[in-house]
Amino acid sequence: MPAIIKAHVPWCCVVSALLLCACASLQRPMPVNPAGPEHRERCRLPFPVAPARFINAIEAQLPDGKKMTLIGITVIDPGGRAVRAAIMTIEGLLLFDASTRNDVITLYRALPPFDGPEFRSALLRDVQFLLLPPAGEPQQCGILNNGSSICRYGLADGRAIDVIVHPDNSWELQEYKNGSGATRTAQGAAAAGGLPGTVVLQGLQPQPYRLQLRPISAEPAKAGDAK
Amino acid sequence: MRPQGIHIMHHARFIAVLFCTGFLCAGWTDSWESIRKESAKVSSISARFTQTKRMKILTSPLVSHGTFCFKAPDFVRWAYDAPVKSVLLLHQGRSRRFTRGHSGWTEDAGIGAAATSVMLQEIMLWSTGRFTESQGFTAELLAGTAPRIQLRPRDSSLGRIISGIEIIPAPDRPGMIQSIIIREGEGNTTTLDFADVKINARLEDGLFRKP
Numbered sequence: 001m002p003a004i005i006k007a008h009v010p011w012c013c014v015v016s017a018l019l020l021c022a023c024a025s026l027q028r029p030m031p032v033n034p035a036g037p038e039h040r041e042r043c044r045l046p047f048p049v050a051p052a053r054f055i056n057a058i059e060a061q062l063p064d065g066k067k068m069t070l071i072g073i074t075v076i077d078p079g080g081r082a083v084r085a086a087i088m089t090i091e092g093l094l095l096f097d098a099s100t101r102n103d104v105i106t107l108y109r110a111l112p113p114f115d116g117p118e119f120r121s122a123l124l125r126d127v128q129f130l131l132l133p134p135a136g137e138p139q140q141c142g143i144l145n146n147g148s149s150i151c152r153y154g155l156a157d158g159r160a161i162d163v164i165v166h167p168d169n170s171w172e173l174q175e176y177k178n179g180s181g182a183t184r185t186a187q188g189a190a191a192a193g194g195l196p197g198t199v200v201l202q203g204l205q206p207q208p209y210r211l212q213l214r215p216i217s218a219e220p221a222k223a224g225d226a227k
Numbered sequence: 228m229r230p231q232g233i234h235i236m237h238h239a240r241f242i243a244v245l246f247c248t249g250f251l252c253a254g255w256t257d258s259w260e261s262i263r264k265e266s267a268k269v270s271s272i273s274a275r276f277t278q279t280k281r282m283k284i285l286t287s288p289l290v291s292h293g294t295f296c297f298k299a300p301d302f303v304r305w306a307y308d309a310p311v312k313s314v315l316l317l318h319q320g321r322s323r324r325f326t327r328g329h330s331g332w333t334e335d336a337g338i339g340a341a342a343t344s345v346m347l348q349e350i351m352l353w354s355t356g357r358f359t360e361s362q363g364f365t366a367e368l369l370a371g372t373a374p375r376i377q378l379r380p381r382d383s384s385l386g387r388i389i390s391g392i393e394i395i396p397a398p399d400r401p402g403m404i405q406s407i408i409i410r411e412g413e414g415n416t417t418t419l420d421f422a423d424v425k426i427n428a429r430l431e432d433g434l435f436r437k438p
Contacts, residue, residue: 055289057311059328066336069311069326073284084284090313090326092280092291092409092417093388108283108413111388198329212329216310225284 028162028174030152031142040141043151043163046171046188047133051077053221054131054196056213058087063207070095072213076131077226084226085127087114099227100124106227126201126211129175130186134161159183170197180205194218259359259368272297274424278307282415295421302435314438325438332438364392387412 056072073086084099097108098120105120113119134153141151148166155161164172169190177183183205189197195215203209278291293307303317312327313335324335359366363385364378378392390412397405409417 053284053286055310057328059326062336067333068335069313069328071289071311073282073289075284086282086284088280088282090291090307090311091315092278094282094411094415097282097284109411214329219286221286225286 028150030140031144031150039143039149040138040151042149042165043138043141044133045165045169046163046173047131048076048078051075051079051221051223051225052218053225054218055216057216059212059214061210063209071216074127074131075221075226076127077221077223078132080223080226081128081132081135082223082226083124083127083131085124087123096120096123098124100128101227122203126184126203129161129173129184130199130201130213134163138163177205258370268427269297270299270427271430272424272426273428273430274421277420277422279418279420280416281418283413296430296434298430298435302430302432304435316435316437318435323437327438334437 052075054072054074054076056074058070058072059067060070061067069090071088071090073088075084076082080101082099082101084097086094086097088094093111094109095111096114096119098110099106099108105124107120110120114123134155136153136155138151139154141149144150144164146166148164151163153161153163158178160176162172162174162176164174166172171188173184173186173188174182175184181204184201184203186199186201188199191197195218198215199213201211201213273294273296275292275294278293280289280291282289289310291307291311292309293305295306296302296304301317301319303315305315305317307313313324314326314332315322315324325332326335327333361378362381364380367377367379369375369377374396376394378394380386380389380391388411389409391410393406393408393410394404395406395408404421406421407419409419411417
């Protein structure tokens with residue numbers, strides 16, 4: 001290999017990596033293949049259709065790189081678009097308990113460092129992102145080259161959410177804000193054995209964090225349980 | 228008044244201390260003096276525990292299982308087998324928690340070294356049966372046919388986290404604790420029930436090292 005090429009190989013790798021990273025955060029182009037109603041229906045697969053209660057082990061990686069493991073309890077009422085979420089330590093201390101319905105938050109308990117208003121809003125937004133389908137109908141639906149179904153939702157606040165369901169029933173969610181690149185993503189494994197699959201949620205902006213949710217239990221709930 | 232955040236950071240160690248405290252109180256049901264006397268006889272404890280968490284958001288309790296080990300003067304190992312594998316270690320005022328996740332055992336960031344010294348004082352007091360000298364809780368010994376110790380937080384910041392603790396001894400086995408009930412208010416409680424208790428058995432040092 002000529003020396004000049006050799007000398008530039010590392011830089012080419014760096015630039016390529018940067019380009020790949022940049023592409024990864026941009027909203028993907030919608031496929032041109034038309035999608036039938038069955039693909040639109042498949043985009044509902046990641047979200048519960050009836051009230052349910054989930055208990056998860058949450059491995060959290062914080063913006064400073066530190067890790068901690070907590071237990072999360074979530075009750076969801078899809079019809080009422082209501083969510084109640086609680087976080088406790090492995091030892092059983094309840095750190096946080098709040099619900100939201102129609103963007104109104106009710107706080108039942110919040111201990112430091114989970115007592116800030118920004119935290120409670122962000123946490124409930126994360127839960128809604130994972131468990132409630134985006135409001136309204138998708139603006140576009142399509143089929144990716146690998147056979148995955150994709151639905152793109154445009155929200156009133158300027159966000160866009162892509163829901164992608166793969167042929168093996170694993171799925172992805174990608175949230176974008178006003179064309180500024182991805183703000184949040186989630187990847188979920190297919191449900192198995194009566195439990196949802198493991199979910200990895202990544203917050204990308206304004207500060208990066210990562211949550212891995214490993215299901216402990218899932219059961220039907222009543223709509224009123226999400227209050 | 229201590230900052231509320233400090234109390235939170237201490238929580239994991241706090242429950243471990245409750246385990247420790249309970250077993251160390253052999254023969255304590257008559258008086259505080261008998262508690263101190265019996266505590267001096269204990270060099271090690273091991274037991275299995277079941278933790279039952281009841282909350283309004285749950286229709287049925289969340290049950291966890293694990294083992295507890297104490298070795299005098301100040302080694303504590305508090306480990307969960309399910310639903311999340313974790314190990315909490317205490318030694319010489321330093322506490323570390325490890326949890327087993329998708330990438331193996333990792334040290335948890337939730338336990339700060341700064342908070343350890345305060346809780347260690349509690350450990351030292353309780354493990355020697357000196358409940359009444361605790362700066363965090365007042366203690367009341369309720370003797371009788373169903374003896375128990377009731378602990379109440381001294382200040383309101385701790386009271387917002389834990390409203391009270393009840394320690395219930397095993398009626399037929401002097402020196403052993405049957406249950407500990409931790410009340411957080413709003414009907415949320417954590418109950419710890421113990422079984423397979425061994426006192427003064429030989430415990431290897433390796434138990435108290437990181438997994």
